[in-house]
Amino acid sequence: MRNLIRFLKRYYYIFLFILLEGFAIYIISQNSYYQGSAITSIANETAGSISNRTQNISHYFTLGSSNEALVKENAMLRGMIESSYVKYQHKAFQHNDTIYKQQFEYIDAKVIQKTINKRNNYFILNKGLLHGARANMGVISPDGIVGVIINVSQNFSLVMSVLHQDSRPNIKNSRTKISGTLVWEGGNYSAGKLVDIPSSIPLKIGDTIITSGFSQDFPEGISVGKITSFDKDKGTGFYIVDIKFSVDYNKLEYVYIVKNFFKQEHEKLTKDIKNE
Amino acid sequence: MNKDILLGFLHFILIAAFQVFILNGMHFVGYINPLIYVWFILMLPTNTPKWAVLLLSFSMGFVVDMFSGYIGLHCAVLTFIGFIRPLFISVFFSGKEIESNLRPSIAEMGLSNFLPYLAILVFIHHFLYFTFEIFSFAEIFKTLFRIVLSSISTILVILLFDFLFFKQKK
Known part of the structure; x- marks a missing residue:
């Protein structure tokens, strides 16, 4: 017994290391297998409430530019409301509320913590379960695409930014309608790459890239x-395209969480395909 | 001793806050990401019990993790640094110096001793951190580039802070 105690006393340090290291690796494995692990969501909640306070101070510095973006968006939306249109077709359907069904709803949120200088970047938003945010919802800003929620706690949500190696949103060229995938290879936070765009259809520098709507997140x-530049990859027959993001992720402050009412239905329908 | 604990606590908060709220939001050149929270572990007094170093590395890692979204990564890497620190302490300090509870810094060790100690540990830390963060061989050159640039920036920032905040002996 005394030997055992002596043994433990001597090597406790190594045991403690293995214990702590093991715990850390366990958390990492939880992260990658279950999006929305309990530990992440507790940590998220704590970090969120602290960041919320510091954000209150730092957001004064970006008030000007956020205001500008919001005003611009307001103006655009104002142009879309009914009162800015004159009705030309008086034969329009009477009960047009049954014709349209709302597919998307937006929850406004504020970015309270973010990284942009890592290989894999995340945001924390100040809206969580209580406000209707759920995992796998898309996040957009007035300027464009931002990311996808991967974890939610009561009051906060964690967003995987498009500046992440696992983020591969489906996009298309607004002029040619050809779709492809957006990837980010690290480094400059304002430049991304497009892959899977067949080189048979000509591109132009300055073409606008938009989300395709194939993935149900956006x-x-x-x-x-x-598009800032493009090049043909001779081996594969695809373009390698460089783009400049329309969103300045460094200044990102106000965003919208996208709630898709048809997502479940869509997933149900495509579930069988994935299983095969 | 009490003063040391209080001071350590203060360092913990200041360094974590600086890392999380200032450095993580900064963006130089795209590849440079100084991770100065390692400094907290490196500058613990030489006589700090090994278990305390381990627990402190774990908690510092965890706090930084909480604010960067992906839990566990900083934690695992920093705990490893806490684990190998005593080895480096015994290389860079004599037995007598360890007993007298020195704080590894330019003031106590001189730049010629402190720099290798700092550089080796920071490099090991960054090597592990960026390798595990990216976890793919596809981007190996980019990763090496990041490791080298970030290590250099971390070392420079730590040297600067060490020089500014700790009294230099004449």
């Missing part, structure tokens, strides 16, 4: 960026 037509 509505169709959300701005992504503009």
Whole structure:
């Protein structure tokens, strides 16, 4: 017994290390297998409430530019409301509320913590379960695409930014309608890459890239960026396209969480395909 | 001793806050991401019990993790640094110096001793951190580039802070 105690006393340090290291690795494995693990969501809640306070101070510095973005968006939306249109077709349907069914709803949120200089970047938003945010909802800003929620706690949600190696949103060229995938290869936070765009259809520098609406996270037509340069990859027959993001992720402050009412139905329908 | 604990606590909060709220939001050149929270572990007094170093590395890692979204990564890497620190302490300090509870810094060690100690540990830390963060061989050159640039920036920031905040002996 005394030997055992001596043994433990001597090597406790190594045991403690293995214990702590093991715990850390356990948390990492939880992260990657279950999006929305309990530990992440507790940590999220704590970090969120602290960041919320510091954000209250730092957001004064960006008030000007956020205001500008919001005003611009307001003006655009004002142009879309009914009162700014003159009715030309008087034969329009009477009960047009049964013709349209709302597919997307938006929850406004504020970014309270973010990273942009890592290989994999995340945001924390100040809206959580209580406000209707759920995992796998898309997040957009007035300027364009932002990311996808991967974890929610009571009051906060964690967003995987498009500046992440696992983020591969489906996009399309607004002019040619050809779709592809957006990837980010690290480094510059204002430049991304498009892959899977067949090189048979000509591109132009300055083409606008928008979300395709194929993935149910984002509505169709959300701005992504503009093509800055492109090159044919001889081996594969695809373009390698560089784009400049329309969103300045460094200044990001107010965003919208996208709630898709048809998502479940869509997932149910496509579930069988994935299983095969 | 009490003063040391209080001071350590203060360092913990200041360094974590600086890392999380200032450095994590900064963006230089795209590849540079100084991770100065390692400094907290490196500058613990030489006589700090090993278990305390381990627990402190774990908690510092966890706090930084909480604010960067992906829990566990900083934690695992920093705990490893806490684990190998005593080895480096015994290389860079004599037995007598360890007993007298020195704080590894330019003031106590001189730049010629402190720099290698700092550089080796920071490099090991960054190497592990960026390797595990990216976890793919596809981007290996980019990763190496990040490791080198970030290590250099971290070392420079720590040297600057050490020089500014700790009294230099004449």
